Amino acid sequence: MRKQTVAALAALATGFFVPVLPAPAQTEAPAAPKIQELAPTAPVQSAPPAPAPQAPTLATPPAHGAAGSLTAPLPEPEPAEKLLRLSLSATLGSTPGHGLALHNGLVWRIYADTPDPSGEIARPVAELADATPTLRLKPGVYMVHAAYGYASAMQRIDLTSDSQVKLAINAGGLKVLGAIGDAPIPTSQMRVSVFVPVGQDLEGRRVVENAPPGVVIRLPEGVYHVVSTYGDSNAVMRSDLKVEPGKITEATLHHRAATVTLKLVQAPGGEAFAGTAFSVLTPGGDVIREEIGAFPSLVLAEGDYVVIARYDGKVHTREFKVESGANRDVEVLVSQ
Structure with a gap:
């Protein structure tokens, strides 16, 4: 019975039904099998295969400003901060705008009026060597500094519109x-x-x-x-x-002074000895100058002096006087 059930299931799988007859007894001769033809049955339709899973994809967002968009519109770029014009000039004196106008020798430095968070010395936001410069800056508070040689002036400004700054530098000049x-x-x-x-x-x-x-x-x-x-x-x-x-x-x-040239010679007007070491002293013994050479020159104030010449292990001296404007040679004779 089990064998018949297996054969029937196999026939269903192929679409045809083949009857299974009981086996005859072994004592009888086998009879010819009778095949019963059956109308073919419709083949069994198998279910279509399930589609393979696909990797998730990101949906393309709708165009900016399109209808039905779920994203907020991008903000418009902010306009660049407006720059303001600042014109600078300076005069000599105590009242701005009055006195001698300066056309050279000025150095301008502009500092932002905010403390440096690192504690370092603030660097200028602008530095110009023109006498009457014009520059553009962002709105804000600044310190304007003008240097004129060793003199200077400074002013604090709140730059909210185009402005002009005139500084008075209380200075003058010295020519010597x-x-x-x-x-x-x-x-x-x-x-x-x-x-x-x-x-x-x-x-x-x-x-x-x-x-x-x-x-x-x-x-x-x-x-x-x-x-x-x-x-x-x-x-x-x-x-x-x-x-x-x-x-x-x-x-x-x-000045009351003169130029003297020192020489160590064998005789007046003679040739100077090269490599001589000279020392010039005051009558009180204070050393004024020391030189080495054949004939060194030096400027001395008016007064009395002593010169010491050292050469070849020997020392030679002479006293001399300097008169204002009288340049001269001072000869030291080699002592015997």
């Missing part, structure tokens, strides 16, 4: 020259230093060092102590000079 009698001192041989007196100390604070003569030194209004040095030794002149706003103070400092 040098001379020996009526003869001007060459600029290469003279230097000028300027000091601000502090209390009783005339050289309390130095503001200018080793400036050449004839150059206009721009300084704030006030009284200054000026030191002029002629040469590299002790020919020095001092003077107190006043600087007034809007004016140039000119002064000629007359």
